[in-house]
Amino acid sequence: MKDWLDGYDAREWQTTSEGTVRYALIGLGWWTIDVALPAIEESDLGEATVLVSSTSEKAERLASEHDVGAGISYDEFHEGAASDSYDAVYVGTPNAYHLEYAETAAELGKAILCEKPMEATVERAERMVETCEDADVPLMIAYRMHTDPAIQRCRELIEDGFIGEPVSVYGNNSQPLLEMIPDPDQWRLDPDLSGYGTSVMDLGIYSINTARYLLDRDPVAVQSRMSSTHEAFSDVPDERSSAILVLEDDVGMVTTDSQNAHEDTELKITGTEGQIDIQPAFHGECTLHLSRNDVSVTVEHEEFDAQGEMREEFDYFADRVLTGGDIHADGRHGLTDMRTIEAIHEAAESGDVVEL
Amino acid sequence: MKDWLDGYDAREWQTTSEGTVRYALIGLGWWTIDVALPAIEESDLGEATVLVSSTSEKAERLASEHDVGAGISYDEFHEGAASDSYDAVYVGTPNAYHLEYAETAAELGKAILCEKPMEATVERAERMVETCEDADVPLMIAYRMHTDPAIQRCRELIEDGFIGEPVSVYGNNSQPLLEMIPDPDQWRLDPDLSGYGTSVMDLGIYSINTARYLLDRDPVAVQSRMSSTHEAFSDVPDERSSAILVLEDDVGMVTTDSQNAHEDTELKITGTEGQIDIQPAFHGECTLHLSRNDVSVTVEHEEFDAQGEMREEFDYFADRVLTGGDIHADGRHGLTDMRTIEAIHEAAESGDVVEL
Numbered sequence: 001m002k003d004w005l006d007g008y009d010a011r012e013w014q015t016t017s018e019g020t021v022r023y024a025l026i027g028l029g030w031w032t033i034d035v036a037l038p039a040i041e042e043s044d045l046g047e048a049t050v051l052v053s054s055t056s057e058k059a060e061r062l063a064s065e066h067d068v069g070a071g072i073s074y075d076e077f078h079e080g081a082a083s084d085s086y087d088a089v090y091v092g093t094p095n096a097y098h099l100e101y102a103e104t105a106a107e108l109g110k111a112i113l114c115e116k117p118m119e120a121t122v123e124r125a126e127r128m129v130e131t132c133e134d135a136d137v138p139l140m141i142a143y144r145m146h147t148d149p150a151i152q153r154c155r156e157l158i159e160d161g162f163i164g165e166p167v168s169v170y171g172n173n174s175q176p177l178l179e180m181i182p183d184p185d186q187w188r189l190d191p192d193l194s195g196y197g198t199s200v201m202d203l204g205i206y207s208i209n210t211a212r213y214l215l216d217r218d219p220v221a222v223q224s225r226m227s228s229t230h231e232a233f234s235d236v237p238d239e240r241s242s243a244i245l246v247l248e249d250d251v252g253m254v255t256t257d258s259q260n261a262h263e264d265t266e267l268k269i270t271g272t273e274g275q276i277d278i279q280p281a282f283h284g285e286c287t288l289h290l291s292r293n294d295v296s297v298t299v300e301h302e303e304f305d306a307q308g309e310m311r312e313e314f315d316y317f318a319d320r321v322l323t324g325g326d327i328h329a330d331g332r333h334g335l336t337d338m339r340t341i342e343a344i345h346e347a348a349e350s351g352d353v354v355e356l
Numbered sequence: 357m358k359d360w361l362d363g364y365d366a367r368e369w370q371t372t373s374e375g376t377v378r379y380a381l382i383g384l385g386w387w388t389i390d391v392a393l394p395a396i397e398e399s400d401l402g403e404a405t406v407l408v409s410s411t412s413e414k415a416e417r418l419a420s421e422h423d424v425g426a427g428i429s430y431d432e433f434h435e436g437a438a439s440d441s442y443d444a445v446y447v448g449t450p451n452a453y454h455l456e457y458a459e460t461a462a463e464l465g466k467a468i469l470c471e472k473p474m475e476a477t478v479e480r481a482e483r484m485v486e487t488c489e490d491a492d493v494p495l496m497i498a499y500r501m502h503t504d505p506a507i508q509r510c511r512e513l514i515e516d517g518f519i520g521e522p523v524s525v526y527g528n529n530s531q532p533l534l535e536m537i538p539d540p541d542q543w544r545l546d547p548d549l550s551g552y553g554t555s556v557m558d559l560g561i562y563s564i565n566t567a568r569y570l571l572d573r574d575p576v577a578v579q580s581r582m583s584s585t586h587e588a589f590s591d592v593p594d595e596r597s598s599a600i601l602v603l604e605d606d607v608g609m610v611t612t613d614s615q616n617a618h619e620d621t622e623l624k625i626t627g628t629e630g631q632i633d634i635q636p637a638f639h640g641e642c643t644l645h646l647s648r649n650d651v652s653v654t655v656e657h658e659e660f661d662a663q664g665e666m667r668e669e670f671d672y673f674a675d676r677v678l679t680g681g682d683i684h685a686d687g688r689h690g691l692t693d694m695r696t697i698e699a700i701h702e703a704a705e706s707g708d709v710v711e712l
Contacts, residue, residue: 167596168612170526174626223579223707227606240523242608244598250583252598254610256524262631262647266624270530275618291618351579353707 008301009149013316015325017044021111021318024050024086026077026101027093028062031115036090037066039310045318049085052077052101078104088113088321090142090314094193095201096120102128106135111321113314115142117205117341118334120195125338129331140317140327141334145210147312148304150286154269154276155214162292163271166215169245169253170268171207173282174261184232188259196345197226197238204241204257204344206282209337210267213329214276217248219340221355226348230260243344364657365505369672371681373400377467377674380406380442382433382457383449384418387471392446393422395666401674405441408433434460444469444677446498446670450549451557452476458484462491467677469670471498473561473697474690476551481694485687496673496683497690501566503668504660506642510625510632511570518648519627522571525601525609526624527563529638530617540588544615552701553582553594560597560613560700562638565693566623569685570632573604575696577711582704586616599700 023040025032025048040046049069053059059071072081078100088111091101098119105112112132118125118141132139145151158166177188177198187193188202195201212218224243233239240258247253265282269275274292283306288299304312320327343354379396381388381404396402407427409415415427428437434456444467447457454475461468468488474481474497488495501507514522533544533554543549544558551557568574580599589595596614603609621638625631630648639662644655660668676683699710 163618167530167614167617168528168598170528170610170612172524172526172624172626174523176628221581223581223600225577225579225600225602225608225709227608229606240606240608242524242600242610244579244581244600244610246581250585250596252581252583252596252612254526254598254600254612256526256608256610256626258523258626261523261626261628262519264624264626264631264647268528268620268622270528270612270614270617270620272532272617275620291620351709353581 008153011312011315012152014319016319016323019045019322020047021045021088021321022047022049022086024052024077024082024089026052026089026091027097028053028058029092032090032092033062033066035307036092036310039307040314042307042311043314043318045322046314050082077101080108083108087111088317091115094187095195096193099124099128102139103131106131106137109135109137111138113140113142113317116209116334116337117195117201118331118338120193122335122338122342125335129335132331138321138327139331140320141329141331142313143209143213143329144306144309144313145206145282146213146329147316148286148309150278150288150299150301150304151210151214154278154288157276157290158214158269162274162290163269163276164273166251166269166271168270169211169215169247169251170266171211171253171255172257172264172266173203173206174256174258175203175263176261177259178232189232189236191235194236196341198233198236199226199238199241199257199259200341200344203259204243204255205337205341206265207255207257207267208245208340210281211247211253211269212336214269215247215251217251218336219245219247219356221246221353222340222343222347223353224344224347233260237345237348241344241348245340364509365659367668367671368508369503370675372675372679375401375678376403377401377444377677378403378405378442380408380433380438380445382408382445382447383453384409384414385448388446388448389418389422391663392448392666395663396670398663398667399670399674401678402670406438433457436464439464443467444673447471450543451551452549455480455484458495459487462487462493465491465493467494469496469498469673472565472690472693473551473557474687474694476549478691478694478698481691485691488687494677494683495687496676497685497687498669499565499569499685500662500665500669501562501638502569502685503672504642504665506634506644506655506657506660507566507570510634510644513632513646514570514625518630518646519625519632520629522605522607522625522627524626525567525571525603525607526622527567527609527611528613528620528622529559529562530612530614531559531619532617533615534588545588545592547591550592552697554589554592555582555594555597555613555615556697556700559615560599560611561693561697562621563611563613563623564601564696566637567603567609567625568692570625571603571607573607574692575601575603575712577602577709578696578699578703579709580700580704589616593701593704597700597704601696
C-alpha cells in the first residue's frame with residue numbers, strides 16, 4: 001500500500017525529460033484558454049507559441065493577454081503563417097472543423113493533438129487518419145483520462161486481477177449544458193458542428209473510451225434509446241440517452257448521458273471478485289472507491305483536476321513527438337469511438353442491436 | 357434539516373397500534389428463519405405462531421428451537437391444520453410454489469404476504485391475484501424497500517421536487533451467489549423453481565420495483581441482453597444481464613444484475629436539478645447520497661438493515677390487515693414487475709424493443 005500510494009503519480013509512460021514541443025492552439029474557447037493553455041504552461045515539455053482564432057484581432061489580443069508569442073487567424077493558419085514558430089497543433093474547435101486544421105497541419109508536417117470526438121462523422125474521422133498517415137505526422141486524440149494517474153492505477157489494478165473477471169460496467173456523464181453555457185444556439189446543439197448529436201458525442205464518449213482504456217476491450221454490439229424534448233435540443237436526437245454496449249469477452253456495459261441534467265460523472269466496473277467505482281470520474285478530482293472481498297478503500301487525490309490531466313496529456317504527447325514513440329490514443333483508437341457513437345445513434349433510430 | 361432528521365424513522369403509513377396478526381411462516385430457508393422470524397418478533401403488531409416446512413419433523417424442530425407454537429408440514433397446511441392459530445401467511449418458498457400456498461391460504465380466508473417475485477411466471481402470478489380477489493383476502497407482495505425509512509424519505513424528496521424532473525435511473529444488484537450458497541443445484545438456478553431466470557428475477561426486481569416506487573412511474577418499453585457462461589448457470593439465461601427500461605414520462609433507466617459477481621447494490625436517480633444516489637441500496641444499511649446545486653450530503657442510518665426493513669414491512673402489512681386499509685404493494689403492483697421481467701427476457705432473446 002505504501003509503495004502504491006508513493007507511486008501514485010508515477011509517469012510510467014515517460015521516456016524523455018529533454019526537449020520542447022511548441023504548440024499552436026486552434027480554437028480559443030474557454031477550454032483552450034482556461035484549461036489547455038495553463039496546462040501547457042505547467043507542463044515540462046511544452047510551450048504555447050501561437051494562438052489561432054477566427055480573426056487575427058481576437059488571436060492577437062488573447063496572445064498578448066496570455067503572453068503567447070503570436071496570434072493569427074484561421075485563414076492565416078491555412079496559409080502557413082508562423083509555421084516556423086510551432087512544432088505541433090492542439091485542435092480545440094467545434095468537432096466539424098477538426099479535419100480541416102488537421103489537414104493543414106499535416107501538409108505543414110506538424111504533429112497533431114486533436115480534441116475528442118475526432119470529428120463530426122466517421123467518414124471525416126477516417127479522412128483525418130488517412131491524411132496523417134499519408135503525411136507521416138503524429139496524430140493523437142486528446143483523451144485526458146488516459147494520463148490521469150487515478151485511471152492509470154485502475155488500469156494496472158484491473159490487469160493485476162483486482163476485480164477478477166470483469167462482468168459489468170456503468171458509466172454516467174450528465175451536466176446542465178444550458179446553465180453552463182446559457183446559449184440555445186451553441187455549437188454543441190447544432191448537428192452541423194457537433195455531428196451525430198450532443199450527449200453521446202460530447203459526454204458519453206468519456207464512459208465509452210475510459211472503459212475501453214481500463215479494460216482493454218472494445219464494443220462489439222450496442223443497443224440504445226435517446227430522446228429530446230427541451231426546445232433547445234430540437235435539432236439533436238439525444239438530450240438524454242441510454243445505451244447497452246457489449247464489450248469483448250461478454251462484458252455488459254450500460255450508460256446514461258444527458259446535456260440537460262444535474263452534473264454527475266461515474267464509471268463503475270464490477271468484476272467477479274471486486275469493484276472499482278470512480279465517482280466523480282470525468283470532471284473534478286477523480287476519486288477511486290475500491291472494493292474486494294469485504295474491504296473497501298477510497299482514494300482521494302487533490303492534484304489532478306482537468307488541468308492536471310491535460311498537463312499530463314501534453315507531456316505524454318510531447319514525449320512521443322520528441323522521441324518518435326508510439327502513441328496509444330492515436331487516430332485509429334479514436335475511430336473506434338466514432339464508429340461506436342455512430343452505432344449508438346443508428347441503434348436508437350432502429351431499435352435494433354447494431355453490431356460493430 | 358432538524359425536522360427532517362428527527363422525522364427520519366416516521367411511520368407515516370401507520371393507522372393503528374392495536375391488535376396482533378398471527379402468522380404461519382411457509383418455507384423455512386435462511387431468510388425466513390434468520391430475517392423474517394426475528395423481524396416479526398421485533399414488530400409491534402405481529403406474532404409467529406406456526407412454522408410450515410417439508411416435513412412436520414423439521415417444522416416442529418424449528419418451532420421448538422425458536423419458541424413458535426406449532427410446526428406443521430406443507431401437506432398438513434393444505435389440509436387446514438392449525439388454521440385457528442394464524443390469521444395470515446408469509447410465503448417464503450421458491451417462486452414456483454408461491455401460488456399453491458396462496459391458493460390454500462385464500463381458501464382458508466387468511467391474509468397473504470408473499471415474497472417477491474410473486475411467482476415463476478406471469479400466468480401463475482395472474483392466477484394468484486384472481487384467487488385472492490375472488491376470495492376477498494388481502495394480498496401483499498413483500499417489497500421490503502417500500503417500508504425502509506430511507507426509501508420513504510427519498511420518495512418524499514422526489515415528490516417535493518428535490519431532483520427536478522427525473523431524467524435517468526441506474527440500478528445494479530450483484531452478488532456472488534455460489535459463494536453465499538455453495539450449491540450448483542440450488543433452486544435459484546433451476547428455472548422450474550425460479551421462473552424466467554435468476555439475476556433479473558431475484559436481483560433486478562429490486563432496482564425495477566424500487567425505481568417504480570420512488571418515481572411513481574412504470575416501465576413502458578425494455579431492451580436487454582443477458583448471458584450465462586459458468587456451468588452452474590447453464591439452465592438459466594442470465595448469469596449476467598443488462599437492460600434499458602423506459603419509464604413513463606421518458607425517464608431512461610439502465611440496469612445491470614449478476615448472480616456471479618462482486619456484491620454491490622446501487623440505485624441512482626438523476627434529475628434536471630439534483631440527484632439521489634443510494635449505495636448500498638438493497639443489502640446492508642441503505643445509505644443516501646443527496647446532491648442539489650453544488651451541495652452534497654450523505655445520510656447514514658444505522659438501524660435499518662434487511663431485518664429492520666422486514667419489521668417495518670410486517671407492521672405495515674399487519675396495520676392494513678387489522679384495519680382493512682388499502683395495500684400499496686398489492687398483487688396487481690407485483691404483476692407489473694412480473695410482466696416487466698418477462699419482457700426483459702423476451703427482449704434479450706429477440707434483440708428487439710419490447711413494449712409493455
